[in-house]
Amino acid sequence: MSDLKTAKQHNTPFPGESELPGHTVDLKSYIRTCVYVFIAVVCAVSLMIWASYLPQEHFNWPAKVGLILAVACCNAFVVAGFLMHLISERKMIYTVLAFTVFFAAAMMWLTLYAMQDFPAGTTH
Amino acid sequence: MEIPYAVQPRPDTGVYNAKMGIWLFLASEVMLFGGLFSGYVLLRVGADQWPHGWLDVRLGTANTIILALSAITTLLAWAACKVREFGKFKFFHACTLLLALSFLCIKGYEYHDKWIHYEIKLADGRIADGHIESAIYLNPATKEPLEERSFRGNAFSTVAGGTTNTYELASVTIEGRYVNDEKDLYDLRAQKNIPRDEIKIPRAQIKSMENYGPWHNTYLALYFTLTGLHALHILGGSIVIGYLWGPGRRLWKTNPEQFTNRVEVSGLFWHFVDLVWIFLYPVLYLT
Numbered sequence: 392m393s394d395l396k397t398a399k400q401h402n403t404p405f406p407g408e409s410e411l412p413g414h415t416v417d418l419k420s421y422i423r424t425c426v427y428v429f430i431a432v433v434c435a436v437s438l439m440i441w442a443s444y445l446p447q448e449h450f451n452w453p454a455k456v457g458l459i460l461a462v463a464c465c466n467a468f469v470v471a472g473f474l475m476h477l478i479s480e481r482k483m484i485y486t487v488l489a490f491t492v493f494f495a496a497a498m499m500w501l502t503l504y505a506m507q508d509f510p511a512g513t514t515h
Numbered sequence: 516m517e518i519p520y521a522v523q524p525r526p527d528t529g530v531y532n533a534k535m536g537i538w539l540f541l542a543s544e545v546m547l548f549g550g551l552f553s554g555y556v557l558l559r560v561g562a563d564q565w566p567h568g569w570l571d572v573r574l575g576t577a578n579t580i581i582l583a584l585s586a587i588t589t590l591l592a593w594a595a596c597k598v599r600e601f602g603k604f605k606f607f608h609a610c611t612l613l614l615a616l617s618f619l620c621i622k623g624y625e626y627h628d629k630w631i632h633y634e635i636k637l638a639d640g641r642i643a644d645g646h647i648e649s650a651i652y653l654n655p656a657t658k659e660p661l662e663e664r665s666f667r668g669n670a671f672s673t674v675a676g677g678t679t680n681t682y683e684l685a686s687v688t689i690e691g692r693y694v695n696d697e698k699d700l701y702d703l704r705a706q707k708n709i710p711r712d713e714i715k716i717p718r719a720q721i722k723s724m725e726n727y728g729p730w731h732n733t734y735l736a737l738y739f740t741l742t743g744l745h746a747l748h749i750l751g752g753s754i755v756i757g758y759l760w761g762p763g764r765r766l767w768k769t770n771p772e773q774f775t776n777r778v779e780v781s782g783l784f785w786h787f788v789d790l791v792w793i794f795l796y797p798v799l800y801l802t
Contacts, residue, residue: 416597425587432583436576436796443572443801447705452802459797467793470583474590475786481529484538491542495549502553506560 428473435466522772537780541787548791551741555798558733566734568703569727570625575800578621579792585614586789589756589782596775601767604778608760611785615753622746629735631665633689634700635716635724643714644700645691647726652682660685666724687724688715738799745795748788755781 442458450458472478477488519525520532528535559565592607628646635643652661652671661682670683690711694700703709725731729739759778766774 416594418594418598421591421594425591429583429587436579439797439801440572440576456802459801463794463797467790470586470786470790470793474586475783483528483530487538487542491545495545498549499553502557506557
């Protein structure tokens with residue numbers, strides 16, 4: 392309770408808050424955003440489950456995996472964009488992320504490239 | 516020594532130092548999990564057959580929803596700090612901790628389920644597959660039987676009152692089924708209403724037996740590695756959030772802005788952990 396009292400003593404915005412217009416906080420609007428994000432996550436999960444149970448005769452595994460991962464990417468975009476504030480972040484953070492994406496993609500590409508590089512007769 | 520730019524943004528980066536630090540740390544985490552995911556792709560594409568339906572989709576879905584809710588409560592805890600409502604911060608962070616604990620409990624249950632699940636190769640060529648109910652051991656000297664609720668190997672010894680008693684496996688009871696080929700165990704999604712009976716197998720019939728641990732096959736090795744590392748991140752994040760909720764909240768009284776920034780940084784880590792699960796869930800449970 393003492394903490395609560397301490398918090399109520401100075402009910403003013405933090406200094407510097409106006410410098411971050413994208414991060415101006417209104418708790419009610421945040422709760423509303425969170426409800427939308429949660430609905431989006433539930434929809435994405437439902438869609439992935441539905442896609443995974445599509446009949447094998449019409450949808451082969453690569454098609455299913457592609458569809459499920461596409462939905463997962465959209466889900467990740469919603470979480471990163473709204474919960475991590477990536478839709479309104481500083482240029483420096485975008486720069487760090489751009490380098491990360493580049494190197495992560497290069498690592499994935501190297502793995503795929505290595506898969507073509509087996510000598511004849513190799514089993515794995 | 517005072518840490519510079521703990522509250523105000525640094526002019527050249529535009530963000531406070533801890534935020535820059537956590538984003539660089541998350542970049543290294545992306546490479547860590549990225550390496551494991553690329554290893555998964557390599558091993559899966561090269562595999563002759565891949566298991567389907569080995570994990571309970573209901574539990575995986577429950578954990579996905581739990582983590583999404585915890586990410587939301589983390590964000591709301593930070594927002595509550597921003598508007599200086601410390602009581603709401605405590606409530607939302609307590610929710611995050613409870614949700615994290617729920618996630619770990621479900622994950623622990625799943626691990627235990629795999630730990631007691633055995634594939635037993637029999638002398639007649641068949642395979643018995645199911646969850647262990649009990650194992651009967653016999654003392655060769657006294658012929659005294661001993662029933663254990665778990666498999667303790669072919670033999671084990673106990674020391675009581677200076678006497679060593681050795682017990683040897685006599686039989687194993689599982690709740691499961693017989694299959695003629697190991698391939699019948701791979702695609703469980705295609706098999707509906709799998710019969711489960713209580714099967715008692717004498718030791719003489721057992722050629723080999725192994726539980727569904729990480730050593731069982733490539734899929735389980737990847738499953739335990741990826742989810743184990745992720746669970747460690749959940750545990751680490753929970754400790755940090757628990758610290759901010761408990762002893763760390765003293766900072767709120769002296770420097771609420773810095774405390775709020777700490778909550779934001781821990782929240783960013785927590786959202787990253789949620790992001791990793793968003794990909795682990797479909798990769799391991801649905802495909």
